[in-house]
Amino acid sequence: MSEYEIYIDASVDVPADVLNDGNVHIVPMHYTADGAERVMERPLNDDEMKAYYDEMRAGVVMKTSQITPFHYEEAFRDDIEAGKGIIYLSLSSGLSNTYTSALTARNTILDEHPDAKIEIVDTLGATGGMGLLLILAVRNREKGMSLEENAAFLRDHALDVVFWFVVDDLSFLRRGGRISAASAIAGTMLNIKPILKITDEGTLTGVSKQRGIAKALKYMASLYEKSHEQTIADDVIICHADDIERAEKIRDMILDINPNAKTRITSLSPIIGAHTGPGMTCICYLGNRNIV
Incomplete structure (x- = not known):
């Protein structure tokens, strides 16, 4: 059992084997299709993605929404209460408020669990770039890098x-x-x-x-x-x-x-x-x- 868990949000683009082999947790994200809400909890397969873009070509309007601090609290809570640390890789703070929401959730959890270890890393990126940092995070953990060392490495190399x-x-x-x-x-x-x-x-x-x-x-x-x-x-x-x-x-x-x-x-x-x-x-x- 690892000392800490690695989380990333559903905006990441990376092959599914990286998520599965690295035991990575996905924080779900919501979007709407012509106002109908959908939840993305895992990478979609090729057929699902083709259907999605075919909808856009047909004129369906897709809109995304932010992850709330409450949803982060819910996502992190089980591992924190099990005594595990967490590294979360966030979509760029320059593109979304998810980073700020994750920090708010971290502070709330620390009020309840002062000894909890939660590192929120602003990737300053998106899509496959988040995937690259995720690959590095998993490799670093496999090499025995501590939670704090890994988070510092990721911040140092985000740019x-x-x-x-x-x-x-x-x-x-x-x-x-x-x-x-x-x-x-x-x-x-x-x-x-x-x-x-x-x-x-x-x-x-x-x-x-x-x-x-x-x-x-x-x-x-x-x-x-x-x-x-x-x-x-x-x-x-x-x-x-x-x-x-x-x-x-x-x-x-x-x-x-x-x-x-x-x-x-x-x-x-x-x-x-x-x-x-x-x-x-x-x-x-x-x-x-x-x-x-």
């Missing part, structure tokens, strides 16, 4: 996780307030594919505009070549919103650049996919996220 996204349908960025309606219309007419990244503050920002998906994927591969580092780990997580062909293309480009890369392809969860829409492709790895 070493690099994210590049290409979005296929600009209407979803417009709906989320990321770009104006005029920009969305013009970009769609010109087949513009924006490239985005997550900043050091954990927020989303644009870095380039490429005409067509082929150029966009090639550009992301060039960014990988310039910025990846193998010092900590050589893992790469590629996330896609129901477009496995694009994911495989960027994987092959990455392997041409670095044959030693440990690439994993996974679907983009409904939680993040609600904001990016179908066709989004993302690569996450360790390196320099400020190369551009």
Whole structure:
């Protein structure tokens, strides 16, 4: 029995075997489909993810909601009362209030159990980048790293996780307030594919505009070549919103650049996919996220 348990929320994108083999706990997240509430408690399989993005293509409006402090208390309580410590990896504080809610829950639990060990780690990232930190957290625990040491390691290396996204349908960025309606219309007419990244503050920002998906994927591969580092780990997580062909293309480009890369392809969860829409492709790895 481990000294501590590792938790992460349902916005993470990582192959299911990482969660199962690492004995990782998922904090459920809620979203709605045209107002009907759904709960995501586990990674969805390929068929479920295809159905989800087909709904979006058909015009179903997906919206996400925050995890409340109460839900965190409920998620953590059993392990705390069993005398176990907890590391929780949170979706970026720059994208969501989940980190703040988790801290509030931690303080409430500590009022009741002053000796409890709970470390809340702001990943300053999302999707597959959270998955990379999760992989490192599990490896560190297997090596015997203590709860406090592991949490400190994860915080120290959160900004070493690099994210590049290409979005296929600009209407979803417009709906989320990321770009104006005029920009969305013009970009769609010109087949513009924006490239985005997550900043050091954990927020989303644009870095380039490429005409067509082929150029966009090639550009992301060039960014990988310039910025990846193998010092900590050589893992790469590629996330896609129901477009496995694009994911495989960027994987092959990455392997041409670095044959030693440990690439994993996974679907983009409904939680993040609600904001990016179908066709989004993302690569996450360790390196320099400020190369551009």
